Amino acid sequence: MVTILNYINGKLVGPNSGNYLENVNPAIGKVFSQLPDSDEKDVQLAVDAAQAAYNDWSAMAVEKRQAILLKIADLIDRDLTELALAESEDQGKPVKLAIAVDIPRASANIRFFATGIQHFASEAHITGNEAVNYTTRTPIGIAGCISPWNLPLYLFTWKIAPALAAGCTVVAKPSELTPLTAYLFSKLCIEAGLPKGVLNIVHGLGPKVGQAIVEHPQIPAISFTGGTVTGKRIAATAAPMFKKLSLELGGKNPNIIFADCNWEQALSTSVLSSFSNQGEICLCGSRIFVERPVYDRFVSEFTNRVKSLTVGDPLDEKVKIGAVNSEAHMNKVLSYIILAQEEGGKIECGGERITVEGRCANGYFIAPTVITGLPYDCRTNQEEIFGPVVTIMPFDTEEEVLQYANSTTYGLSATLWTENLTRTHRVAAQLKSGIVWVNCWLFRDLRTPFGGMKQSGVGREGGWEAMRFFTETKNVCIKL
Numbered sequence: 001m002v003t004i005l006n007y008i009n010g011k012l013v014g015p016n017s018g019n020y021l022e023n024v025n026p027a028i029g030k031v032f033s034q035l036p037d038s039d040e041k042d043v044q045l046a047v048d049a050a051q052a053a054y055n056d057w058s059a060m061a062v063e064k065r066q067a068i069l070l071k072i073a074d075l076i077d078r079d080l081t082e083l084a085l086a087e088s089e090d091q092g093k094p095v096k097l098a099i100a101v102d103i104p105r106a107s108a109n110i111r112f113f114a115t116g117i118q119h120f121a122s123e124a125h126i127t128g129n130e131a132v133n134y135t136t137r138t139p140i141g142i143a144g145c146i147s148p149w150n151l152p153l154y155l156f157t158w159k160i161a162p163a164l165a166a167g168c169t170v171v172a173k174p175s176e177l178t179p180l181t182a183y184l185f186s187k188l189c190i191e192a193g194l195p196k197g198v199l200n201i202v203h204g205l206g207p208k209v210g211q212a213i214v215e216h217p218q219i220p221a222i223s224f225t226g227g228t229v230t231g232k233r234i235a236a237t238a239a240p241m242f243k244k245l246s247l248e249l250g251g252k253n254p255n256i257i258f259a260d261c262n263w264e265q266a267l268s269t270s271v272l273s274s275f276s277n278q279g280e281i282c283l284c285g286s287r288i289f290v291e292r293p294v295y296d297r298f299v300s301e302f303t304n305r306v307k308s309l310t311v312g313d314p315l316d317e318k319v320k321i322g323a324v325n326s327e328a329h330m331n332k333v334l335s336y337i338i339l340a341q342e343e344g345g346k347i348e349c350g351g352e353r354i355t356v357e358g359r360c361a362n363g364y365f366i367a368p369t370v371i372t373g374l375p376y377d378c379r380t381n382q383e384e385i386f387g388p389v390v391t392i393m394p395f396d397t398e399e400e401v402l403q404y405a406n407s408t409t410y411g412l413s414a415t416l417w418t419e420n421l422t423r424t425h426r427v428a429a430q431l432k433s434g435i436v437w438v439n440c441w442l443f444r445d446l447r448t449p450f451g452g453m454k455q456s457g458v459g460r461e462g463g464w465e466a467m468r469f470f471t472e473t474k475n476v477c478i479k480l
């Protein structure tokens with residue numbers, strides 16, 4: 001059994017308490033590793049190390065900082081298969097998906113910010129003949145980075161890469177449900193020669209380790225991705241301390257299909273946007289709205305394709321849907337399927353736990369589930385389920401679908417399928433979400449602002465937005 005360790009001051013160490021938590025492989029339903037049950041004493045050691053490393057790292061020539069980060073990215077690529085297997089074992093996702101998406105995106109995140117720092121320039125404003133203003137952006141200090149379980153290394157690196165590139169030192173906490181790849185990553189940091197204390201990874205429970213990071217007075221910036229309820233709690237702690245906060249939270253994203261869409265692309269991409277990673281992506285389009293003339297055809301063809309998705313052992317190349325992340329999460333998703341039926345929904349396919357033959361017999365598998373017949377404002381259509389469950393509803397007019405789409409407390413992303421250019425602009429402008437995909441889904445350019453409106457978050461990640469978040473701004477005005 002693997003024993004995961006904290007990474008503090010350049011060393012792999014056990015927790016101060018000596019206690020460990022069990023980590024379950026969700027496809028097997030069995031404990032396969034243990035992780036430190038760290039507490040505020042471990043967080044303090046991490047902060048001390050980050051503080052000691054800060055002056056050298058923040059003052060290091062960007063070329064040197066970049067070279068170390070690029071080395072880490074190369075090591076991720078070297079260990080692609082090992083990391084993908086670990087991610088699949090820990091998270092439940094098909095290993096094929098981890099090889100194609102999660103792990104390549106982790107090295108891409110690091111390369112993107114490592115090279116970006118070379119182009120992160122100061123601005124100057126010349127005020128007529130009277131003054132010159134210049135704006136400096138210097139690293140903000142020790143950054144606290146807290147990430148979730150659905151895309152573990154992908155989202156962990158998406159936070160720490162801009163922080164490290166900007167010159168911050170970091171205290172980070174991956175999810176206690178998926179700590180393995182962050183642990184393997186810490187070994188790669190040591191191998192790449194990252195100076196001690198620059199990145200510190202403290203494993204353990206959210207309310208203990210996460211809370212200690214958020215509360216720590218020496219950590220001025222918190223970058224958090226996770227659930228909206230946790231985000232609220234973090235904001236309640238951090239706001240009175242006047243910390244800078246970036247919150248990437250939940251979603252209940254609409255996927256809007258007009259009759260004039262490219263049918264095949266809309267259909268096949270909607271299967272992906274509904275069920276990729278078992279529907280455990282904050283960007284999944286969990287509410288599909290279809291224009292009435294093509295509604296029946298869409299329900300029938302979509303359901304047929306969903307029925308053909310293979311659910312099972314994440315190590316099997318043919319498998320498209322692996323295990324959901326934990327037993328508790330499986331029960332939560334199943335309880336929403338029961339709620340949907342109580343609310344009058346019709347299960348077109350799926351709707352239940354699946355038992356897989358062989359080594360995965362006790363794993364947490366749910367058949368991809370398609371539900372029709374629900375009103376837009378019922379709980380099933382308003383609350384985030386975060387699993388392999390979608391609803392499909394008809395609409396008649398643009399006005400009506402915009403009302404449905406914008407009706408939730410969330411506003412992360414929306415997808416739009418139409419070949420009509422003017423309608424594209426009109427509808428995109430009125431959707432209340434931070435990200436709108438037109439005729440595509442999860443097509444990423446890392447330079448673009450990424451984040452949500454309403455209860456989907458505060459602030460934006462990506463490109464210069466992230467670099468600005470991890471830096472403190474100062475304007476110097478010189479009178480001529």
Ligand SMILES: NC(=O)c1ccc[n+]([C@@H]2O[C@H](COP(=O)([O-])OP(=O)(O)OC[C@H]3O[C@@H](n4cnc5c(N)ncnc54)[C@H](O)[C@@H]3O)[C@@H](O)[C@H]2O)c1
Nearest residue numbers: 147148149174175206207210211226227230248249250282
């Ligand atoms: N907007 C985005 O970019 C994005 C991306 C991925 C996931 N998500 C959201 O994340 C959720 C699923 O992830 P999850 O269940 O891991 O979320 P979560 O909020 O339960 O946990 C996220 C992280 O926060 C930690 N945490 C828990 N309590 C804490 C506290 N009091 N203080 C500090 N840290 C604490 C957890 O240990 C974990 O590391 C979904 O709602 C999903 O939509 C959002």
Ligand SMILES: O=C/C=C/C=C(\O)C(=O)O
Nearest residue numbers: 150280281282283444450
């Ligand atoms: O589950 C949430 C997915 C988040 C994705 C990103 O942050 C990204 O693609 O940069």
